[in-house]
Amino acid sequence: MFNAFLQLLYPKLCFACEDPLFESEEFICTYCRISLARVDYVQNSPWWLRAKFDGLFAYGEVQTFFIFASGGRVQHLMHAIKYKGAEDLGEFLGRWAGQSLKKSHFFKEVDCIIPIPLHAKRLQERTYNQAECIGNGLAKGLELPILPLGLAKFAQTDSLIGQDRTRRFEILKDSFEVLTDVKDKHILIVDDTLTTGATLLAAAEKIKAAGAKEVSFFTLAALK
Numbered sequence: 001m002f003n004a005f006l007q008l009l010y011p012k013l014c015f016a017c018e019d020p021l022f023e024s025e026e027f028i029c030t031y032c033r034i035s036l037a038r039v040d041y042v043q044n045s046p047w048w049l050r051a052k053f054d055g056l057f058a059y060g061e062v063q064t065f066f067i068f069a070s071g072g073r074v075q076h077l078m079h080a081i082k083y084k085g086a087e088d089l090g091e092f093l094g095r096w097a098g099q100s101l102k103k104s105h106f107f108k109e110v111d112c113i114i115p116i117p118l119h120a121k122r123l124q125e126r127t128y129n130q131a132e133c134i135g136n137g138l139a140k141g142l143e144l145p146i147l148p149l150g151l152a153k154f155a156q157t158d159s160l161i162g163q164d165r166t167r168r169f170e171i172l173k174d175s176f177e178v179l180t181d182v183k184d185k186h187i188l189i190v191d192d193t194l195t196t197g198a199t200l201l202a203a204a205e206k207i208k209a210a211g212a213k214e215v216s217f218f219t220l221a222a223l224k
């Protein structure tokens with residue numbers, strides 16, 4: 001009763017469309033829950049997602065949850081998770097994705113989840129790592145262990161500006177360091193958004209070089 005009264009005074013808003021939520025709704029409204037552009041987990045991962053890595057890296061599986069469109073409701077969600085302190089939202093969506101993926105038998109060979117880390121200075125500014133929040137939820141949904149500090153990100157020694165693609169990738173790769181034993185394990189790397197895939201690829205190369213058996217990818221949203 002009191003909650004209903006508070007909700008009248010200070011309505012909680014849907015993180016995607018910003019309409020007021022009903023008391024029974026959490027983070028996003030029922031309309032958005034049903035209508036946001038998502039990947040169908042009935043079949044193999046979509047070709048446009050695989051195309052970002054095919055021929056570049058021999059990965060296990062790659063999946064995403066939302067299809068990212070600039071200016072849309074998914075962008076609102078991602079912005080809230082990344083910049084507005086909505087850690088709980090990241091975990092909530094990660095868990096929802098994890099439960100759906102588990103039902104469809106994706107990532108069943110994975111041993112452990114590792115989120116893409118933030119550089120220490122960036123982490124201090126933001127106070128939390130959005131990939132870790134998503135990873136925590138995903139780990140619960142998939143019922144898999146997560147190593148939040150499995151990877152570390154250091155400052156890039158050289159600027160990426162003015163470098164060609166190969167050199168940029170080398171610099172990015174050397175900014176990651178594996179801090180855990182990944183030998184003979186199948187690792188699932190998690191990040192918030194997938195655009196070109198360069199970050200995931202750089203981290204994957206490092207994890208593979210440290211002895212991992214296989215590397216798979218999951219992001220909460222991906223650009224088509």
Ligand SMILES: [Zn+2]
Pocket residue numbers: 014015016017018019028029030031032033
């Ligand atoms: Zn909504």
